[in-house]
Amino acid sequence: MTKTSRRTLLGGSLGGAALLAVGSPEPRAQATSSLIPSRGTLPSGIQSGDVTPRGAMLWARSDRPGRMLVELSTGRRGGRRTHKGPWATPKTDLTAKLELKGLRPGREYEYRIQFEDTDGRLGKEEVGHFSTPSLGSAPQSFVWTGDTAGQGYGINPDLEGMVAYRAMHALRPDFLIHSGDNI
Incomplete structure (x- = not known):
């Protein structure tokens, strides 16, 4: 049988109690973030x-x-x-x-x-x-589009998405008419 000194027993007990009080860092971080409202x-x-x-x-x-x-x-x-x-x-x-x-x-x-x-x-x-x-009366310009992403068409990931909108924006129209829906 191994003899344990009083000092070793007290040190181990205090260390274990501290670990229980603090807990592991990861669950504590999760608990803290869940208290902050989004x-x-x-x-x-x-x-x-x-x-x-x-x-x-x-x-x-x-x-x-x-x-x-x-x-x-x-x-x-x-x-x-x-x-x-x-x-x-x-x-x-x-x-x-x-x-x-x-x-x-x-x-x-x-x-x-x-x-x-x-x-x-x-x-x-x-x-x-x-x-x-x-x-006063002034010339007006506009662009028109409709249903630009139906069935996945209109989006070209190789060209960074919907290039038609970039082209319409470059014209600096007074307004846009968009015929379509938001599903």
Whole structure:
């Protein structure tokens, strides 16, 4: 029989107790990260439409209930205003839209949309741009497309995806007409 000294027994006991108290690093990291709530996202992106010389409609869909917040500005030096939109709820399929009024004709606008949940946590934001048409008559240009990815066509991974959109964007049209659906 091996004799164990009192010092060895106490040292081993303290070491074992410390290991039990601390645990292994990996499960502790997992437990900590699960306590941090995730931020809401915009799974369907953001949209602007029905743009007139003095108004526009903004739309977004959240992944959870929350109030739509829109920050609107006119360029880098333009003042920023925050608009509180409606609540996105399961009844609205977590979508919300906000009609902007009182805009200036012939201006470029930048907007940021995010949702705030009932606990005041802000979700991730996305940035969009639109331009209001001028009041006077001016030439307009547009591009048109439809059902660009049906049955997998229209996407060429060798050319980094949907090259038709890059070509349309390079034309800098006043607007895009997209006939299709979001499935």
